[in-house]
Amino acid sequence: SKTTIAVLHGGRSGEHEVSLRSAASIMDGLRDVGQYEVLPVFISREGIWTLEGVRVAILPEPGIGGLYVLEGEKAGEVIPVDVVFPVLHGTYGEDGTVQGLLELARIPYVGAGVPGSAIGMDKILMKAGLLAAGLPVGPYLWFTVADWEENKKQLLKQIEEELAFPCFVKPANLGSSVGISKAYDSAQLEKAINEALQYDRRVLVEKMLTGCEIECSVLGNDRPEASVPGEIIPCNDFYDYSAKYLDDNSGLEIPAKLAPETIKKVREMAVQTFIALDCAGLGRVDFFVDEKTGEMWIIEINTLPGFTSISMYPKLWEASGISFNELLQKLVKLALERFSQKE
Ligand code: ADP
Ligand code: MG
Ligand code: MG
Structure with missing residues (x-):
């Protein structure tokens, strides 16, 4: 049946x-x-x-x-x-x-359980989890709406000194770049923080990372595997909502043109991220990779990444030898397998 x-x-x-x-x-x-x-x-x-x-x-x-x-x-x-x-x-x-x-x-x-999903959605807790696992995260600060209301001047000064401009302002819990701005000066920064606070009581500000934006798909439960990495080539100043969904001039480079050692490291770190954040089934781990300096940072994991037939998550598996429909079958199997482990 x-x-x-x-x-x-x-x-x-x-x-x-x-x-x-x-x-x-x-x-x-x-x-x-x-x-x-x-x-x-x-x-x-x-x-x-x-x-x-x-x-x-x-x-x-x-x-x-x-x-x-x-x-x-x-x-x-x-x-x-x-x-x-x-x-x-x-x-x-x-x-x-x-x-x-x-x-x-x-x-x-299908997908991660309660803790993995919650941590994957909360960029502040996610960074804490990654740092605890010894994984590379770029410099950032975070604060609550209460901190902001009480120490606005001090926070603006601290952000400018520690992170410099341009920096990225994000609501803690969201996706698809909604509520995210790139701030080039203190007036924009203040506006960006107020904007992010429309979406969440907690906000983080990140130093701008350099290099290229690389994504890697992970599949599995306790023995997860990573796909070949791909590169995002955003058509806007950064990969904002319109570059993701409205404007079809953003490009995906699959597989990403990186040195073999870099690719190996990205894949290892994608799996480590998945495990550190207690994910299951699927996850797409996003990076900035600067081959000039040899630096690499994890920006985030998405526990239910975009999944149209032209989305990065299934495309990377296709490039790694798993077709869209096979991928769906594997995800259903993984869901059943995880459930039977718990019984
Ligand atoms: P979302 O969960 O909404 O996708 P991200 O943290 O992935 O949020 O940020 C959205 C986009 O903003 C990224 O894909 C990237 O283009 C850009 N971005 C985010 N953080 C940084 C950063 N620290 N440095 C440079 N670009 C960034
Ligand atoms: Mg996200
Ligand atoms: Mg993202």
Whole structure:
């Protein structure tokens, strides 16, 4: 019999649209494989879950094992689900919240568990985790809205002295470059911080890193493997929201043109990052690599990276010998494997 996969898509984050695109590719791929029954579960911006227009929910009690129908003819029935694929980017999906619900419900799901998802979404905790594992992270500072309100002048001075201009200002929890600015002077810095504070109570400011932007895909559970790395060639000043999704002039160079030793190091560090942050299933680790100075920094991991057929994550696996559909099959297997380990 077929394995039933509920594909969660849309969601409450600013990356709702991106999720719809990833999910369309993933659902096409899963259907293509033939051995799966796909249940497209749409989550509205307000957080309402529907399956083909009918409201459904996952209940936190273990043992129900599926989508509980909330309305219509089948109200009160349960549609069984073998695996959930949360194709959600950003808050309320990539950050451990949906993962927590699925843990309570005891339904296997693709990707990292609660801690890995939460840490992967929080750029401040992520950096702390990477530094604790001895992995290279660029210079940065972070503060809360309360710090900012009380010590604005001092913080601006400290940022200017320790990080210099231009620097990057980011809300702690987000993705797709939403709320991120590159500040070239103190007026822009102040504006950028106020902007980032629209999205989160915690903000980080990073020194500008040099070199090229390199990404590496990781796949697996306890013995994860890394793909060949790729390079991002942003069409804007940095890889902002419009360079990622609106303007198709950004380029991907696959594989990245790096020295073999650099490639080896990137792949090792991608795996180390995945393990250090307690990830599972999949993750894309993003770097800055400066071959002139030999320096290398980890910018972040994305535990549910963009996943259209032209996205970096599947493209890097394709270049490493794993097709899009094979990749989906492996992810479903990894989800089931992780769940059976816990029983
Ligand atoms: P997101 O999770 O939203 O993708 P990132 O931390 O990856 O946030 O930042 C988005 C983009 O901003 C990166 O892809 C890169 O182009 C640029 N960027 C971020 N931090 C730095 C930095 N410290 N130095 C140089 N460029 C950066
Ligand atoms: Mg990110
Ligand atoms: Mg990023």
